[in-house]
Amino acid sequence: MRHRRLASLSPCLTRQFFGCQVVFNPLLLLSQYTSSKPTSGGPVKDPSLVSSPQEPRQFYRRPLPASCIAFATAEGRQLFKEALEMGFMEAFFDLVPQLRTQVQPSYCGLSAMVMVLNSFEMDPGRVWKAPWRWYHEDMLTCCLSSENLLTHGITIDQFQCIAKCNGLNIDLHQPSTPDETVDAFRSRLLSICSQSLTASGTILVVCYDRKALKQTGSGHFALVGGYHPKRDLLLMLETAAFKYPPHWAPVTAIYTGMRSLDVMSGRPRGYMLITKAFNARTGFPVEEGRHRPAEEFVANSPVLADFSPEVDRLLNRLNLFCLADAAYQAFSSPASLVDPGSAGGRLRLVADEWSAYLSSTLLSSLGKSCCCLLHQQHSAAGPANCSPIPSDPSSQRLSGHRCECPCLVDTLLDRFLGLLIKHRPSGFFFSCQPLWTDGTADASPTLETATQVQLLFDTANFALKVIFELVSSATGRRARLALERLPHRSYEWLTSDSGGPLTYRAITSVQSSGSASCRHPACALPLVTDAKIRATALLTAFVLAFPYHILLSANQIRGPDRVIDVLKSSHHILERLPQLSGQTCFAVLTKGTHNELTVLSNILARLVAAQRPLGSRCIDT
Known part of the structure; x- marks a missing residue:
């Protein structure tokens, strides 16, 4: 009966508010009210406010897995001392002053490249913050598409391209080739880490899958700061400081991570021996057979x-x-x-x-x-418009013409x-x-x-x-x-x-x-x-x-x-x-x-x- 009475009032309400272009339907409001009434007499709850628990969207760092040892811990310091005494931390002192935190979560490759360029003390010739010229991630995007950079980072091929654009040479080693073994990788670790950057002129950068170390994330770039041959651990100069600190990691796990395929390129990752493409004292390498001053x-x-x-x-x-x-x-x-x-x-x-x-x-x-x-x-007598100076007849000069032109x-x-x-x-x-x-x-x-x-x-x-x-x-x-x-x-x-x-x-x-x-x-x-x-x-x-x-x-x-x-x-x-x-x-x-x-x-x-x-x-x- 109440519904029929409201229905009879509905046309009046519509005409009353028609001038304001508002249509008011009391039957619709009543039906919504009655359908949302709780059957048990409890409080009314909006279904949109009731949801299942979700994974948090904010983090403060991640714990290192058991296989990795933080550099600043007592054990990490002891490893540093032992590796230093064995002579395999020589490159550390040239690289660590440039250790930085990447400015974007996907910028590990760009940040590693900035560390390399600044460690080589290369002048970018471009201003970072006036008046200072200094390499920064924003200077390294000439070869990149800004669309995918923030979401996917860079591949190992793009890393090489950026290096060449900024005056570096890359010697890439990928585990997919028969002559690339973990022992060959250890041999290069021994050679590079036992020399200062001045002596070797080479910086070692690894590209690996974090999952091989039981870390969160996927592909990652990092510089190698040292090597402990007895424990077979290498020091990773971590650029994602918001996630992990610099740490010691097993060589076998890193090498396994380099074997994984990059989903964007479909090829394995690897490690790179980076040198300057141009030497300040000798220039480019000279081909055999070319004339040399010596x-x-x-x-x-x-x-x-x-x-x-x-x-x-x-x-x-x-x-x-x-x-x-x-x-x-x-x-x-x-x-x-x-x-x-x-x-x-x-x-x-x-x-x-x-x-x-x-x-x-x-x-x-x-x-x-x-x-x-x-x-x-x-x-x-000189050119037509020249005013010569008369020569001294007693002069022994072979040239018979002098002037102030x-x-x-x-x-x-x-x-x-x-x-x-x-x-x-x-x-x-x-x-x-x-x-x-x-x-x-x-x-x-x-x-x-x-x-x-x-x-x-x-x-x-x-x-x-x-x-x-x-x-x-x-x-x-x-x-x-x-x-x-x-x-x-x-x-x-x-x-x-x-x-x-x-x-x-x-x-x-x-x-x-x-x-x-x-x-x-x-x-x-x-x-x-x-x-x-x-x-x-x-x-x-x-x-x-x-x-x-x-x-x-x-x-x-x-x-x-x-x-x-x-x-x-x-x-x-x-x-x-x-x-x-x-x-x-x-x-x-x-x-x-x-x-x-x-x-x-x-x-x-x-x-x-x-x-x-x-x-x-x-x-x-």
Whole structure:
């Protein structure tokens, strides 16, 4: 009866609220009320509030399984002490200062790569937080898709791609091949962990499945910080500190984890031996059969020729100059080439415009330039627009023409300095970083002869002689005058430590010198720290050692009327031009300085020859 009465009222209620566009159905409300009434008379409960227990969605770390030993525990410290006494913790001290916690749960691979790059003390050439340049995970995404990065992380193939993009070489070992065994893995552990990073130049990174260690999660990347051969445990420098601390783990379990297949690639995981792709003292590895400076040096010394392997190692490296990371990045690093504001990107712009100027500039367009190198282009009276200075009849000079017109070398120096100021790179192609020995020599049957060569190249006297010879040479004097012609503010920027390319940057550790373990950077010599002397030496070395022959061979147009056709090559500048009668731009150099510049030219030539196009985004794996 009550329902029928409400039904009769329903049309009235609808008309009453129709103006507000509200339809009110009391029968519907009543049916919902009666259907939700409890049969037992208890309180009404919303079914959506009643659910089964679920797994918590928040965690604070995870307990290590019994097979793993936390590094900070008493047992972990005892293992560290024993491994240190056995000599298998040498790499630990180079790696642990860079131990970090990954910024995202899926960033273990990127964080491991950041640790590797910063342990090698590589300058990214890009700003992390102004004013500091430092590697961070956000800098390593040039090869990656941001869609899957946060959810799936990276594969071992992507890890290799990122390494190559940032100047590293990867030697990948996967347990799927017959020659890869757990004993071979132990052998490499013994070799790498018994040497400092300076001595080995290698960092070991493992990619494994955590399930093999009874840990939560799946694929993971970690650096190996040490090895305890008696307990067969290796020290994992854990980047997921929010989950597990650094810990000792069984080698067999890690190797089993490397055997597991990556679900994304379908291939097994493995371990990687990582080295720098470019050595600051020797550049790229040189193929067998290629000409090396030591061949000429040894050819004139029968005593040294008997020990050419040892001498070859000592002579075919830079002893005063040190190639900058920016030089490699300018020609070979896609991570820098896609960023025109990076040190490598800016330096590449300098190199490209410098090369274009040399290849396209005609000598006839240089105006009043009247250089001893251009005598074949004009008569003994000089160019038509030249105002010669009368020659002294009693002068013994072979050249019958003197004037105050700009020299070709002066024009080149002014042009190059203008490019540096225009693009403002934060680094130069190379810097002055002398090396010397610490009083010991490598164990070798040729110890006595090697020591003689070391005395020639590895002392501060060698650095002083080379710098003095470069600065006081004819080219060096012109470089100094070119610096003096600059506005004061430009000169201050070029040589200051606030970002100028010609500044002095002291090496803080041995590995960044790219030298052997018994050699280290010399102290800050006055001739290196003095701004004008250092800048003069760097500019002089660049003009003398630039690989002009690479540009000459790459350019199809040949003729005597271009700047590049006069300079030809660094070998031509160092060997042929000093012998020309009447020229005053280049001087004959001693063997030590000549060898240093030849090595520098060879390294720069291999860099320029291997250059990648601007805008390259990835290196093919």
